[in-house]
Amino acid sequence: xxxxxxxxxxxxxxxxxxxxxxxxxxxxxxxxxxxxxxxxxxxxxxxxxxxxxxxxxxxxxxxxxxxxxxxxxxxxxxxxxxxxxxxxxxxxxxxxxxxxxxxxxxxxxxxxxxxxxxxxxxxxxxxxxxxxxxxxxxxxxxxxxxxxxxxxxxxxxxxxxxxxxxxxxxxxxxxxxxxxxxxxxxxxxxxxxxxxxxxxxxxxxxxxxxxxxxxxxxxxxxxxxxxxxxxxxxxxxxxxxxxxxxxxxxxxxxxxxxxxxxxxxxxxxxxxxxxxxxxxxxxxxxxxxxxxxxxxxxxxxxxxxxxxxxxxxxxxxxxxxxxxxxxxxxxxxxxxxxxxxxxxxxxxxxxxxxxxxxxxxxxxxxxxxxxxxxxxxxxxxxxxxxxxxxxxxxxxxxxxxxxxxxxxxxxxxxxxxxxxxxxxxxxxxxxxxxxxxxxxxxxxxx
Numbered sequence: 218x219x220x221x222x223x224x225x226x227x228x229x230x231x232x233x234x235x236x237x238x239x240x241x242x243x244x245x246x247x248x249x250x251x252x253x254x255x256x257x258x259x260x261x262x263x264x265x266x267x268x269x270x271x272x273x274x275x276x277x278x279x280x281x282x283x284x285x286x287x288x289x290x291x292x293x294x295x296x297x298x299x300x301x302x303x304x305x306x307x308x309x310x311x312x313x314x315x316x317x318x319x320x321x322x323x324x325x326x327x328x329x330x331x332x333x334x335x336x337x338x339x340x341x342x343x344x345x346x347x348x349x350x351x352x353x354x355x356x357x358x359x360x361x362x363x364x365x366x367x368x369x370x371x372x373x374x375x376x377x378x379x380x381x382x383x384x385x386x387x388x389x390x391x392x393x394x395x396x397x398x399x400x401x402x403x404x405x406x407x408x409x410x411x412x413x414x415x416x417x418x419x420x421x422x423x424x425x426x427x428x429x430x431x432x433x434x435x436x437x438x439x440x441x442x443x444x445x446x447x448x449x450x451x452x453x454x455x456x457x458x459x460x461x462x463x464x465x466x467x468x469x470x471x472x473x474x475x476x477x478x479x480x481x482x483x484x485x486x487x488x489x490x491x492x493x494x495x496x497x498x499x500x501x502x503x504x505x506x507x508x509x510x511x512x513x514x515x516x517x518x519x520x521x522x523x524x525x526x527x528x529x530x531x532x533x534x535x536x537x538x539x540x541x542x543x544x545x546x547x548x549x550x551x552x553x554x555x556x557x558x559x560x561x562x563x564x565x566x567x568x569x570x571x572x573x574x575x576x577x578x579x580x581x582x583x584x585x586x587x588x589x590x591x592x593x594x595x596x597x598x599x600x601x602x603x604x605x606x607x608x609x610x611x612x613x614x615x616x617x618x619x620x621x622x623x624x625x626x627x628x629x630x631x632x633x634x635x636x637x638x639x640x641x642x643x644x645x646x647x648x649x650x651x652x653x654x655x656x657x658x659x660x661x662x663x
Contacts, residue, residue, distance in 0.1 A: 240309045243295055244332075251293040252330035257356065259292040262314060264322040267301040270340055271323040279325075281345035288349075291356060292327075318391050327355055333396040335359040335388055358387045366400065378408035382415040394419055394577065402584040423574065432466050436473075444470040461487050461496040468503065477511040 263271040327336035336355030369380030448466035464487035471480035488500035
Protein backbone atom coordinates (compact mmCIF):
# COMPACT_ATOMS: atom_id res chain seq x y z
CA UNK A 218 0.00 0.00 0.00
CA UNK A 219 1.33 3.43 -0.88
CA UNK A 220 2.01 5.91 1.88
CA UNK A 221 2.76 8.76 -0.46
CA UNK A 222 3.25 9.01 -4.18
CA UNK A 223 3.53 11.54 -6.93
CA UNK A 224 1.71 10.11 -9.89
CA UNK A 225 4.11 10.92 -12.67
CA UNK A 226 1.82 9.65 -15.41
CA UNK A 227 -0.79 12.20 -14.36
CA UNK A 228 1.49 14.97 -13.17
CA UNK A 229 4.18 15.07 -15.81
CA UNK A 230 4.53 18.81 -15.24
CA UNK A 231 6.52 18.13 -12.05
CA UNK A 232 10.22 17.16 -12.08
CA UNK A 233 10.78 13.43 -11.68
CA UNK A 234 13.10 14.16 -8.75
CA UNK A 235 10.09 15.11 -6.64
CA UNK A 236 9.11 11.48 -6.27
CA UNK A 237 12.14 10.94 -4.07
CA UNK A 238 11.26 13.85 -1.77
CA UNK A 239 9.11 13.91 1.36
CA UNK A 240 5.75 15.72 1.36
CA UNK A 241 7.19 18.96 2.75
CA UNK A 242 9.95 19.09 0.12
CA UNK A 243 7.47 18.21 -2.64
CA UNK A 244 5.16 20.99 -1.57
CA UNK A 245 7.97 23.55 -1.30
CA UNK A 246 9.34 22.54 -4.70
CA UNK A 247 5.89 22.93 -6.24
CA UNK A 248 5.47 26.43 -4.72
CA UNK A 249 8.91 27.51 -5.97
CA UNK A 250 8.18 26.19 -9.45
CA UNK A 251 4.82 27.98 -9.43
CA UNK A 252 6.43 31.28 -8.39
CA UNK A 253 9.15 30.96 -11.00
CA UNK A 254 6.69 30.18 -13.81
CA UNK A 255 3.94 32.58 -12.61
CA UNK A 256 1.48 29.76 -11.95
CA UNK A 257 -0.67 28.52 -9.06
CA UNK A 258 -0.43 25.20 -7.21
CA UNK A 259 -3.01 22.41 -7.43
CA UNK A 260 -2.81 19.88 -4.58
CA UNK A 261 -4.89 16.68 -4.84
CA UNK A 262 -5.63 14.80 -1.60
CA UNK A 263 -6.43 11.25 -2.65
CA UNK A 264 -6.69 7.67 -1.46
CA UNK A 265 -6.60 5.84 -4.76
CA UNK A 266 -5.36 2.54 -3.32
CA UNK A 267 -8.51 2.02 -1.20
CA UNK A 268 -11.05 4.72 -2.13
CA UNK A 269 -12.98 3.97 -5.33
CA UNK A 270 -13.99 7.60 -5.81
CA UNK A 271 -10.35 8.67 -5.61
CA UNK A 272 -9.29 6.00 -8.08
CA UNK A 273 -12.04 6.98 -10.52
CA UNK A 274 -11.31 10.71 -10.03
CA UNK A 275 -7.61 10.30 -10.80
CA UNK A 276 -8.34 8.20 -13.86
CA UNK A 277 -11.32 10.00 -15.42
CA UNK A 278 -10.86 13.61 -14.32
CA UNK A 279 -7.33 14.75 -13.49
CA UNK A 280 -5.90 11.99 -15.66
CA UNK A 281 -7.85 13.05 -18.76
CA UNK A 282 -5.55 14.41 -21.47
CA UNK A 283 -7.64 17.52 -22.07
CA UNK A 284 -7.66 18.33 -18.36
CA UNK A 285 -3.90 17.81 -18.01
CA UNK A 286 -3.21 20.09 -20.95
CA UNK A 287 -5.40 22.88 -19.57
CA UNK A 288 -4.10 22.49 -16.01
CA UNK A 289 -0.44 22.56 -17.07
CA UNK A 290 -0.94 26.08 -18.40
CA UNK A 291 -2.06 27.43 -15.02
CA UNK A 292 -0.79 25.06 -12.32
CA UNK A 293 2.05 23.09 -10.86
CA UNK A 294 0.23 19.96 -9.68
CA UNK A 295 0.90 17.57 -6.80
CA UNK A 296 -0.92 14.48 -5.51
CA UNK A 297 -0.77 13.47 -1.86
CA UNK A 298 -1.95 9.85 -1.78
CA UNK A 299 -3.09 8.57 1.64
CA UNK A 300 -3.24 4.93 2.79
CA UNK A 301 -6.37 3.58 4.46
CA UNK A 302 -4.67 3.05 7.84
CA UNK A 303 -4.00 6.31 9.68
CA UNK A 304 -1.06 4.82 11.57
CA UNK A 305 0.72 4.10 8.26
CA UNK A 306 0.33 7.67 7.03
CA UNK A 307 3.26 10.06 6.99
CA UNK A 308 2.69 12.52 9.86
CA UNK A 309 3.51 15.43 7.56
CA UNK A 310 0.67 14.38 5.28
CA UNK A 311 -1.72 14.40 8.23
CA UNK A 312 -0.47 17.87 9.13
CA UNK A 313 -1.08 19.09 5.57
CA UNK A 314 -4.59 17.64 5.64
CA UNK A 315 -5.34 19.34 8.95
CA UNK A 316 -3.69 22.62 7.93
CA UNK A 317 -5.72 22.89 4.73
CA UNK A 318 -8.92 21.57 6.40
CA UNK A 319 -9.45 18.67 4.01
CA UNK A 320 -12.34 16.50 5.23
CA UNK A 321 -12.99 14.08 2.40
CA UNK A 322 -11.22 12.11 -0.31
CA UNK A 323 -10.66 13.05 -3.03
CA UNK A 324 -10.30 16.82 -2.61
CA UNK A 325 -8.50 19.44 -4.66
CA UNK A 326 -7.06 22.54 -3.02
CA UNK A 327 -5.91 25.49 -5.15
CA UNK A 328 -3.11 27.63 -3.72
CA UNK A 329 -1.13 30.66 -4.79
CA UNK A 330 2.69 30.31 -4.84
CA UNK A 331 2.79 31.55 -1.22
CA UNK A 332 0.78 28.47 -0.18
CA UNK A 333 -2.42 30.41 0.55
CA UNK A 334 -5.60 28.53 -0.47
CA UNK A 335 -8.16 30.30 -2.63
CA UNK A 336 -10.37 27.41 -3.78
CA UNK A 337 -11.62 23.91 -2.92
CA UNK A 338 -13.23 21.30 -5.13
CA UNK A 339 -14.34 17.69 -4.78
CA UNK A 340 -16.03 15.04 -6.87
CA UNK A 341 -18.79 16.48 -9.05
CA UNK A 342 -20.95 15.41 -11.97
CA UNK A 343 -19.96 16.12 -15.55
CA UNK A 344 -16.47 14.61 -15.63
CA UNK A 345 -13.26 16.42 -16.49
CA UNK A 346 -14.92 19.15 -18.56
CA UNK A 347 -17.28 20.35 -15.81
CA UNK A 348 -14.56 20.00 -13.19
CA UNK A 349 -12.23 22.23 -15.21
CA UNK A 350 -14.97 24.86 -15.50
CA UNK A 351 -15.19 24.91 -11.71
CA UNK A 352 -11.40 25.19 -11.41
CA UNK A 353 -11.30 28.05 -13.90
CA UNK A 354 -14.02 29.92 -11.99
CA UNK A 355 -11.89 29.74 -8.84
CA UNK A 356 -8.80 30.95 -10.72
CA UNK A 357 -10.81 33.91 -12.00
CA UNK A 358 -11.81 34.71 -8.41
CA UNK A 359 -8.15 34.56 -7.38
CA UNK A 360 -7.26 37.05 -10.12
CA UNK A 361 -10.05 39.30 -8.87
CA UNK A 362 -8.77 38.83 -5.30
CA UNK A 363 -5.28 39.99 -6.27
CA UNK A 364 -6.70 42.95 -8.19
CA UNK A 365 -8.77 44.08 -5.19
CA UNK A 366 -5.81 43.62 -2.83
CA UNK A 367 -3.61 45.72 -5.12
CA UNK A 368 -6.24 48.48 -5.42
CA UNK A 369 -6.78 48.42 -1.66
CA UNK A 370 -3.09 48.86 -0.91
CA UNK A 371 -3.02 51.94 -3.11
CA UNK A 372 -5.74 53.60 -0.98
CA UNK A 373 -5.99 54.69 2.64
CA UNK A 374 -8.52 54.58 5.45
CA UNK A 375 -11.98 53.06 5.06
CA UNK A 376 -11.70 52.88 1.26
CA UNK A 377 -8.60 50.70 1.65
CA UNK A 378 -10.35 48.46 4.18
CA UNK A 379 -13.44 48.01 1.97
CA UNK A 380 -11.39 46.91 -1.05
CA UNK A 381 -9.36 44.44 1.05
CA UNK A 382 -12.55 43.04 2.61
CA UNK A 383 -14.10 42.64 -0.84
CA UNK A 384 -11.07 40.55 -1.84
CA UNK A 385 -11.16 38.49 1.37
CA UNK A 386 -14.86 37.72 0.93
CA UNK A 387 -14.08 35.96 -2.36
CA UNK A 388 -12.15 33.30 -0.40
CA UNK A 389 -13.41 30.19 1.43
CA UNK A 390 -14.35 31.44 4.90
CA UNK A 391 -12.52 28.63 6.72
CA UNK A 392 -9.07 29.74 5.49
CA UNK A 393 -9.17 33.52 5.95
CA UNK A 394 -8.12 33.59 9.63
CA UNK A 395 -5.24 31.14 9.17
CA UNK A 396 -3.75 32.25 5.83
CA UNK A 397 -4.62 35.93 5.37
CA UNK A 398 -3.41 37.41 8.66
CA UNK A 399 -1.58 40.32 6.99
CA UNK A 400 -4.67 41.43 5.07
CA UNK A 401 -6.84 41.15 8.20
CA UNK A 402 -4.32 43.20 10.18
CA UNK A 403 -4.32 45.75 7.37
CA UNK A 404 -8.14 45.93 7.47
CA UNK A 405 -8.10 46.37 11.26
CA UNK A 406 -5.58 49.22 10.98
CA UNK A 407 -7.36 50.94 8.08
CA UNK A 408 -10.78 50.54 9.74
CA UNK A 409 -10.14 50.97 13.50
CA UNK A 410 -13.83 51.66 14.18
CA UNK A 411 -14.88 48.39 12.50
CA UNK A 412 -17.27 50.01 10.03
CA UNK A 413 -16.85 47.16 7.52
CA UNK A 414 -17.85 44.62 10.20
CA UNK A 415 -15.54 42.04 8.64
CA UNK A 416 -13.11 41.48 11.53
CA UNK A 417 -16.01 41.16 13.97
CA UNK A 418 -17.69 38.62 11.67
CA UNK A 419 -14.54 36.49 11.43
CA UNK A 420 -13.94 36.64 15.17
CA UNK A 421 -17.56 35.68 15.83
CA UNK A 422 -17.22 32.71 13.49
CA UNK A 423 -14.11 31.54 15.35
CA UNK A 424 -15.83 31.97 18.71
CA UNK A 425 -18.83 29.96 17.43
CA UNK A 426 -16.55 27.08 16.41
CA UNK A 427 -14.98 27.02 19.87
CA UNK A 428 -18.42 27.15 21.45
CA UNK A 429 -19.68 24.21 19.39
CA UNK A 430 -16.59 22.15 20.17
CA UNK A 431 -17.03 22.86 23.90
CA UNK A 432 -20.68 21.77 24.03
CA UNK A 433 -20.08 18.76 21.79
CA UNK A 434 -17.44 17.57 24.25
CA UNK A 435 -19.92 17.94 27.13
CA UNK A 436 -22.58 16.01 25.21
CA UNK A 437 -20.10 13.21 24.51
CA UNK A 438 -19.31 13.07 28.23
CA UNK A 439 -23.09 13.06 28.96
CA UNK A 440 -22.74 16.04 31.30
CA UNK A 441 -26.30 17.18 30.59
CA UNK A 442 -26.85 19.02 33.89
CA UNK A 443 -23.67 21.01 33.33
CA UNK A 444 -24.79 21.83 29.79
CA UNK A 445 -28.12 23.13 31.10
CA UNK A 446 -26.45 25.23 33.80
CA UNK A 447 -23.74 26.72 31.56
CA UNK A 448 -25.88 27.35 28.46
CA UNK A 449 -28.76 28.85 30.49
CA UNK A 450 -26.38 31.30 32.14
CA UNK A 451 -24.72 32.14 28.80
CA UNK A 452 -28.13 32.67 27.13
CA UNK A 453 -29.16 35.13 29.85
CA UNK A 454 -25.96 37.12 29.36
CA UNK A 455 -26.42 37.20 25.56
CA UNK A 456 -29.22 38.77 23.52
CA UNK A 457 -31.21 38.21 20.35
CA UNK A 458 -30.26 35.28 18.13
CA UNK A 459 -27.09 34.61 20.15
CA UNK A 460 -29.26 34.00 23.21
CA UNK A 461 -31.56 31.77 21.15
CA UNK A 462 -28.66 29.73 19.80
CA UNK A 463 -27.31 29.11 23.31
CA UNK A 464 -30.80 28.13 24.48
CA UNK A 465 -30.83 25.29 21.96
CA UNK A 466 -28.10 23.51 23.95
CA UNK A 467 -30.36 23.64 27.01
CA UNK A 468 -33.31 22.32 25.00
CA UNK A 469 -31.27 19.44 23.57
CA UNK A 470 -29.94 18.47 27.01
CA UNK A 471 -33.44 18.55 28.57
CA UNK A 472 -34.83 16.39 25.78
CA UNK A 473 -31.94 13.93 26.14
CA UNK A 474 -32.74 13.64 29.87
CA UNK A 475 -36.38 12.95 28.80
CA UNK A 476 -37.57 16.13 30.49
CA UNK A 477 -39.80 16.78 27.53
CA UNK A 478 -42.22 19.28 29.08
CA UNK A 479 -39.33 21.41 30.33
CA UNK A 480 -37.76 21.19 26.87
CA UNK A 481 -40.98 22.46 25.25
CA UNK A 482 -41.21 25.31 27.77
CA UNK A 483 -37.59 26.18 26.95
CA UNK A 484 -38.49 26.22 23.22
CA UNK A 485 -41.30 28.72 23.87
CA UNK A 486 -38.97 30.89 25.99
CA UNK A 487 -36.34 30.75 23.26
CA UNK A 488 -38.85 31.78 20.56
CA UNK A 489 -40.12 34.71 22.64
CA UNK A 490 -36.63 36.30 22.68
CA UNK A 491 -36.81 37.09 18.95
CA UNK A 492 -39.99 35.63 17.37
CA UNK A 493 -39.18 36.85 13.85
CA UNK A 494 -35.66 35.42 13.76
CA UNK A 495 -34.81 32.21 11.90
CA UNK A 496 -34.57 30.23 15.14
CA UNK A 497 -37.75 31.83 16.50
CA UNK A 498 -39.70 30.77 13.41
CA UNK A 499 -38.41 27.22 13.76
CA UNK A 500 -40.01 26.78 17.19
CA UNK A 501 -42.87 24.59 15.82
CA UNK A 502 -40.30 22.26 14.20
CA UNK A 503 -38.42 21.99 17.51
CA UNK A 504 -41.70 21.13 19.28
CA UNK A 505 -42.34 18.36 16.75
CA UNK A 506 -38.81 17.00 17.24
CA UNK A 507 -39.31 16.86 21.03
CA UNK A 508 -42.65 15.12 20.55
CA UNK A 509 -41.02 12.50 18.35
CA UNK A 510 -38.31 11.94 20.97
CA UNK A 511 -41.01 11.58 23.62
CA UNK A 512 -42.90 9.05 21.50
CA UNK A 513 -39.74 6.98 20.92
CA UNK A 514 -38.91 7.03 24.62
CA UNK A 515 -42.47 5.84 25.44
CA UNK A 516 -42.22 3.00 22.94
CA UNK A 517 -38.90 1.89 24.41
CA UNK A 518 -40.39 1.84 27.91
CA UNK A 519 -43.36 -0.18 26.69
CA UNK A 520 -41.04 -2.61 24.94
CA UNK A 521 -39.07 -3.12 28.15
CA UNK A 522 -42.19 -3.80 30.25
CA UNK A 523 -43.92 -6.03 27.67
CA UNK A 524 -43.81 -9.78 28.30
CA UNK A 525 -41.48 -11.53 25.87
CA UNK A 526 -43.07 -14.07 23.52
CA UNK A 527 -42.06 -17.62 24.35
CA UNK A 528 -41.42 -19.76 21.33
CA UNK A 529 -41.49 -23.54 21.44
CA UNK A 530 -38.02 -24.93 20.96
CA UNK A 531 -37.69 -27.06 17.88
CA UNK A 532 -34.02 -27.92 18.15
CA UNK A 533 -31.19 -28.41 20.57
CA UNK A 534 -29.61 -25.62 22.55
CA UNK A 535 -26.34 -24.70 20.90
CA UNK A 536 -23.43 -22.59 22.01
CA UNK A 537 -23.61 -20.10 19.11
CA UNK A 538 -26.01 -17.62 20.83
CA UNK A 539 -23.68 -17.60 23.84
CA UNK A 540 -20.81 -16.72 21.55
CA UNK A 541 -22.85 -13.95 20.00
CA UNK A 542 -23.69 -12.50 23.42
CA UNK A 543 -20.05 -12.75 24.37
CA UNK A 544 -19.07 -10.93 21.19
CA UNK A 545 -21.65 -8.21 21.88
CA UNK A 546 -20.34 -7.74 25.41
CA UNK A 547 -16.84 -7.42 24.05
CA UNK A 548 -18.06 -4.88 21.52
CA UNK A 549 -19.78 -2.94 24.31
CA UNK A 550 -16.59 -2.88 26.35
CA UNK A 551 -14.65 -1.79 23.30
CA UNK A 552 -17.25 0.89 22.57
CA UNK A 553 -16.94 2.23 26.14
CA UNK A 554 -13.16 2.28 25.80
CA UNK A 555 -13.36 4.03 22.44
CA UNK A 556 -15.79 6.58 23.85
CA UNK A 557 -13.35 7.36 26.68
CA UNK A 558 -10.56 7.73 24.16
CA UNK A 559 -12.78 9.99 22.04
CA UNK A 560 -13.56 12.16 25.08
CA UNK A 561 -9.89 12.44 25.90
CA UNK A 562 -9.16 13.34 22.29
CA UNK A 563 -11.93 15.96 22.41
CA UNK A 564 -10.46 17.49 25.58
CA UNK A 565 -7.05 17.59 23.95
CA UNK A 566 -8.52 19.05 20.76
CA UNK A 567 -10.33 21.74 22.77
CA UNK A 568 -7.14 22.64 24.65
CA UNK A 569 -5.09 22.71 21.45
CA UNK A 570 -7.78 24.85 19.81
CA UNK A 571 -7.54 27.35 22.64
CA UNK A 572 -3.74 27.39 22.38
CA UNK A 573 -3.97 27.80 18.59
CA UNK A 574 -6.46 30.65 19.02
CA UNK A 575 -4.12 32.34 21.50
CA UNK A 576 -1.21 31.93 19.09
CA UNK A 577 -3.27 33.30 16.20
CA UNK A 578 -4.31 36.28 18.31
CA UNK A 579 -0.70 36.92 19.25
CA UNK A 580 0.36 36.52 15.60
CA UNK A 581 -2.35 38.95 14.51
CA UNK A 582 -1.08 41.47 17.08
CA UNK A 583 2.50 40.99 15.93
CA UNK A 584 1.46 41.26 12.29
CA UNK A 585 -0.29 44.53 13.11
CA UNK A 586 2.86 45.81 14.79
CA UNK A 587 4.89 44.63 11.81
CA UNK A 588 2.64 46.53 9.43
CA UNK A 589 3.01 49.67 11.57
CA UNK A 590 6.78 49.25 11.75
CA UNK A 591 7.02 48.73 7.99
CA UNK A 592 4.97 51.84 7.36
CA UNK A 593 7.09 53.80 9.85
CA UNK A 594 10.21 52.44 8.14
CA UNK A 595 8.89 53.50 4.75
CA UNK A 596 7.98 56.91 6.16
CA UNK A 597 11.40 57.27 7.81
CA UNK A 598 13.08 56.21 4.60
CA UNK A 599 11.17 58.87 2.70
CA UNK A 600 12.02 61.50 5.29
CA UNK A 601 15.68 60.42 5.21
CA UNK A 602 15.75 60.73 1.43
CA UNK A 603 14.23 64.21 1.72
CA UNK A 604 16.79 65.16 4.39
CA UNK A 605 19.65 63.89 2.22
CA UNK A 606 18.32 65.85 -0.76
CA UNK A 607 17.88 68.98 1.38
CA UNK A 608 21.39 68.61 2.82
CA UNK A 609 22.81 68.27 -0.69
CA UNK A 610 20.86 71.30 -1.84
CA UNK A 611 21.99 73.41 1.10
CA UNK A 612 25.62 72.26 0.68
CA UNK A 613 25.51 73.30 -2.99
CA UNK A 614 23.98 76.63 -2.06
CA UNK A 615 26.57 77.20 0.71
CA UNK A 616 29.39 76.41 -1.69
CA UNK A 617 27.97 78.85 -4.24
CA UNK A 618 27.76 81.57 -1.59
CA UNK A 619 31.30 80.81 -0.48
CA UNK A 620 32.48 81.13 -4.09
CA UNK A 621 30.70 84.48 -4.42
CA UNK A 622 32.31 85.73 -1.20
CA UNK A 623 35.76 84.59 -2.28
CA UNK A 624 35.29 86.26 -5.68
CA UNK A 625 34.11 89.44 -4.00
CA UNK A 626 37.07 89.47 -1.63
CA UNK A 627 39.43 88.84 -4.54
CA UNK A 628 37.91 91.75 -6.46
CA UNK A 629 38.18 94.04 -3.42
CA UNK A 630 41.82 93.06 -2.96
CA UNK A 631 42.47 93.78 -6.64
CA UNK A 632 40.74 97.18 -6.30
CA UNK A 633 42.99 98.03 -3.34
CA UNK A 634 46.05 96.97 -5.32
CA UNK A 635 44.97 99.10 -8.31
CA UNK A 636 44.33 102.09 -6.03
CA UNK A 637 47.76 101.70 -4.42
CA UNK A 638 49.38 101.48 -7.85
CA UNK A 639 47.45 104.55 -9.03
CA UNK A 640 48.61 106.54 -5.97
CA UNK A 641 52.16 105.32 -6.46
CA UNK A 642 51.98 106.33 -10.13
CA UNK A 643 50.74 109.79 -9.15
CA UNK A 644 53.57 110.11 -6.67
CA UNK A 645 56.11 109.02 -9.27
CA UNK A 646 54.62 111.43 -11.80
CA UNK A 647 54.86 114.25 -9.30
CA UNK A 648 58.46 113.35 -8.57
CA UNK A 649 59.12 113.25 -12.34
CA UNK A 650 57.45 116.64 -12.76
CA UNK A 651 59.49 118.03 -9.92
CA UNK A 652 62.70 116.68 -11.50
CA UNK A 653 61.74 118.16 -14.84
CA UNK A 654 61.15 121.55 -13.16
CA UNK A 655 64.47 121.41 -11.41
CA UNK A 656 66.14 120.46 -14.68
CA UNK A 657 64.58 123.46 -16.43
CA UNK A 658 65.74 125.75 -13.70
CA UNK A 659 69.31 124.48 -14.02
CA UNK A 660 69.28 124.95 -17.77
CA UNK A 661 67.97 128.49 -17.41
CA UNK A 662 70.59 129.37 -14.81
CA UNK A 663 73.41 128.28 -17.08
